[in-house]
Amino acid sequence: MSQVSHQPELRVDNITVTYNNGHTAISDASFSLQGGTLCALVGINGSGKSTLFKSIMGMVKPSRGSVTLDGLPVARALRKNLIAYVPQSEEVDWNFPVLVEDVVMMGRYGKMSFMRIPSAEDRRQVDTALARVGMTELRARQIGELSGGQRKRVFLARALAQQGRVLLLDEPFTGVDVQTENAIIDLLRALRDEGHLVLVSTHNLGSVPEFCDRVVMINRTVLAAGLTGDTFTRENLERVFGGVLRHLNLSELPAGNGQSPAADRLDNRPITLPQPESTTVRRVAGEHYHHD
Numbered sequence: 001m002s003q004v005s006h007q008p009e010l011r012v013d014n015i016t017v018t019y020n021n022g023h024t025a026i027s028d029a030s031f032s033l034q035g036g037t038l039c040a041l042v043g044i045n046g047s048g049k050s051t052l053f054k055s056i057m058g059m060v061k062p063s064r065g066s067v068t069l070d071g072l073p074v075a076r077a078l079r080k081n082l083i084a085y086v087p088q089s090e091e092v093d094w095n096f097p098v099l100v101e102d103v104v105m106m107g108r109y110g111k112m113s114f115m116r117i118p119s120a121e122d123r124r125q126v127d128t129a130l131a132r133v134g135m136t137e138l139r140a141r142q143i144g145e146l147s148g149g150q151r152k153r154v155f156l157a158r159a160l161a162q163q164g165r166v167l168l169l170d171e172p173f174t175g176v177d178v179q180t181e182n183a184i185i186d187l188l189r190a191l192r193d194e195g196h197l198v199l200v201s202t203h204n205l206g207s208v209p210e211f212c213d214r215v216v217m218i219n220r221t222v223l224a225a226g227l228t229g230d231t232f233t234r235e236n237l238e239r240v241f242g243g244v245l246r247h248l249n250l251s252e253l254p255a256g257n258g259q260s261p262a263a264d265r266l267d268n269r270p271i272t273l274p275q276p277e278s279t280t281v282r283r284v285a286g287e288h289y290h291h292d
């Protein structure tokens with residue numbers, strides 16, 4: 001992606017999303033974000049993070065409220081290819097026989113004619129995107145032959161090739177090694193510096209103050225949103241994660257007075273977001289960590 005000419009504004013206004021089975025996953029959720037921002041979306045399992053992404057992507061339709069980009073209804077913004085989405089890897093069929101470079105070329109489809117014949121520019125953007133995620137050497141491999149971390153890089157490259165102004169990433173750090181996590185973080189920072197709006201859901205709370213300018217905290221609605229130093233506080237973490245946050249030493253976090261950036265307090269400390277399962281092994285802040 002190149003420097004964006006104009007910084008986008010994403011507005012989510014009072015959206016409510018109810019699935020066909022009657023379950024309301026999000027109620028009255030609102031926040032807005034400007035370009036040149038790297039924002040974390042945090043919340044427990046089932047709090048509605050993927051639902052929020054899917055409603056921004058027009059994949060589920062809110063029964064109330066609206067999502068706009070620069071004042072355009074999101075459907076129009078999507079038709080203009082302004083928003084790119086990197087889904088959770090579980091949502092992808094890995095048995096589908098397709099080469100890495102073809103997956104990345106899919107990011108260009110919205111810019112091609114009906115015949116989908118790639119132009120020199122399309123090929124150049126695919127080359128650039130593959131290089132930015134360090135996957136040039138594996139471009140001719142089948143996607144199903146790659147490791148989990150490599151697959152994540154490929155889908156990130158597909159989003160880069162799309163050249164959207166807004167980039168949504170659903171848990172890009174799950175199952176990746178520290179080196180890949182650092183590479184992804186560096187890339188997201190570069191995109192932010194180029195003026196893109198990057199919204200990333202993550203379970204790795206320890207890395208949030210380190211790399212995110214802003215945070216949106218949800219549990220079926222937006223409970224807090226703002227600058228990380230003001231928002232990623234003990235008080236708000238307790239509201240979002242409640243009693244399940246027993247592994248976090250809350251006394252070491254700021255109390256929520258906006259004075260003290262949480263980043264100073266969280267360096268190199270493993271913080272976990274407990275899962276509903278009774279026993280999980282999770283990589284937290286670069287370490288393998290076991291809890292019951």
Ligand SMILES: Nc1ncnc2c1ncn2[C@@H]1O[C@H](COP(=O)(O)OP(=O)(O)OP(=O)(O)O)[C@@H](O)[C@H]1O
Nearest residue numbers: 019020021023025044045046047048049050051052
């Ligand atoms: N297609 C669907 N039909 C009915 N309910 C759904 C559907 N998709 C999700 N839900 C429910 O909506 C709620 C929010 O789900 P969502 O996937 O948005 O959560 P999440 O925050 O992304 O969770 P996780 O951290 O586990 O990925 C959950 O209770 C889930 O069971």
